[in-house]
Amino acid sequence: MFGTTFMLAIRSIFRHKLRSFLTTLGIIIGVAAVVAMVTLGKATTKAAQAQVASLGTNVLQIRPGQGFGRGGGGPRPPDFKEADVEAIARQVAGVKAVAPQAQSTATVIYQGANWSTTINGTTNAFFQVQPWPLVSGRTFSRNEEQAGNAVCIIGNTIRTNLFRGGEAVGDRIRVNGVSCDVIGVLSTRGQGGFGDQDDVIIMPIKQVQRRFTGNRDIRLMMVGVDPAYDSAQVQESIKQVLRERRRITGGKEDDFNIFDTAQISQTLTGITTLLTQIVTAVAAISLVVGGIGIMNIMLVSVTERTREIGIRLAIGAVASEVLLQFLMEAVVLSCLGGLVGLVVAQLVVIGLAPLMQVEFLFEPQINVIAFLVSALIGVVFGYFPAQRAAGLNPIDALRHE
Amino acid sequence: MADSDPPIIRLRGVTKVYGEGPTAFQALKGVDLDIAAGDFVAVMGPSGSGKSTTMNILGCLDVPTGGQFLFKGVHVERLDRDQRALLRRKYLGFVFQGFNLLARTSALENVELPLLYRGDPRKQRREAAMEALDKVGLKDWWDHTPGELSGGQQQRVAIARAIVTNPDVLLADEPTGNLDSERSIEIMEFLTELNKTSGITVLMVTHEPDMAAFAHTIVHFKDGLVERIEAGHKSGEAVA
């Protein structure tokens, strides 16, 4: 009986292609919307997380001043010194590495081509704090680091613009007139919320301080925290060390700020998740509307096909077979709609992902859920019309029209 | 057929009341009727005399308000909806005045339909349906939809659908009502042939004496009662 009614349902659906298509349109749109929204939401979240991860996970950024948008007036608090870096690295438990940073801008020249970029002075600790592998070459040697030699590791944008993508390691560039050996090339990080992250040259901090900034100040310390330790506790310890070193006593406020990248990560994820949920809820409503559409057309169809139902009953169909046929039609229709909707959703994601600067991804879970929901909609909204069809009196049905 | 054979159909005091209360209408007022297996019966009578009502009851499509209807000795008036559906599926074939074929569905698929509900496998269905279409002379038209067939052809498809299950009884309510006399005679000749070769009991409502003349037995209805029963003119051997 199941196989028979299934076949009858399929026949009926394909015999009325336009009607079937219109019936499923609501489901197609609903499923496509839900799946596309959820997938794009996930992709956006993932992209945002990747961006934050490029800052390094479990990384604290310490800057002088009271943090973003706070403490306007008064003299600028002093920058950090090398001794601060060492103190934190040595005294605070749970600190993996501390990378000092001193920044400057410079014009870089190679064989007549020039490019304006950021010079980032740091130590090898920089590469321990955050994962940023090299595609070729090496990091600083202990000697280069301590002496502050004129060596540099270049970002991919520099290689593209000055070396036209060719091998750069072993060549020599001029940075603000200082000739400098290229010892490594960084892997691509891409466009982030912080501008082109690959448009950078990394040099030993001593070289940058001597030749570019002209002082021994450290504007930023990046602290890698051992994941086994509680970040809040590590932050508190760092705070105590710095307060002591900067002679801040009693109730006086800190004149530096510690910024936890994990926090932005959480905030960003929270926002994108919320947005995804809102949009998905809207899309889910359209799915329900699609279900009501199916019920509508099935009800019309029952009236329109009253005679057909009469014929089926007259030649010996029992009520449950008619019920099953109509129910099956609704379920098959909504499942077909669901499948088409899934395909449309993938196309939408493929089309929109590049525009939204996110990667295409396939989310099996939401696809399965959306499909099951569309099947469920078929059962729920198909049952009432099916029951009505099965309840018809054969003679009345035959006499219809 | 011998008198001792039990009738395949036996109506005893069958009444049918449509509606309730003051608008109630008694369409059948106590019909007694026996139909022997293998008979070819024409039912005649003025409009509104209860012919279709009786046919619907005989076809197990409707239940009598009172009285008894025995089909092969089974009290049909005691059966429920689904049991009656199964009786129809197994023993009965219908031909309607309006053909009642499924639209946009090929002749073959229309004829296959009763077999589908019976759960026959595909190949067997195809073969039986083709054979039935062949019997009504429409083998070459199997893939045509009702819209592509003439009235006479449609009625022949309907007959093929009715006989494809090898029913015991074929019920036809004004099968030639929508056809011209030439097509009507074709249909009647076919029903006669069917009755003779397959032994199917044929019950047919008609208004035309010419068509009724093909039958062995003619039952006349009047005012919800059987008025009289006579032997058909072309019945060859006389009927009791």
Ligand SMILES: Nc1ncnc2c1ncn2[C@@H]1O[C@H](COP(=O)(O)OP(=O)(O)OP(=O)(O)O)[C@@H](O)[C@H]1O
């Ligand atoms: N569903 C119904 N509800 C109410 N009255 C009905 C119904 N069906 C039939 N009747 C009435 O019952 C009576 C008998 O109807 P029936 O259809 O059996 O007549 P008939 O002999 O077949 O007539 P015709 O030759 O016109 O087809 C008629 O008066 C008709 O109006």
Ligand SMILES: [Mg+2]
């Ligand atoms: Mg009638």
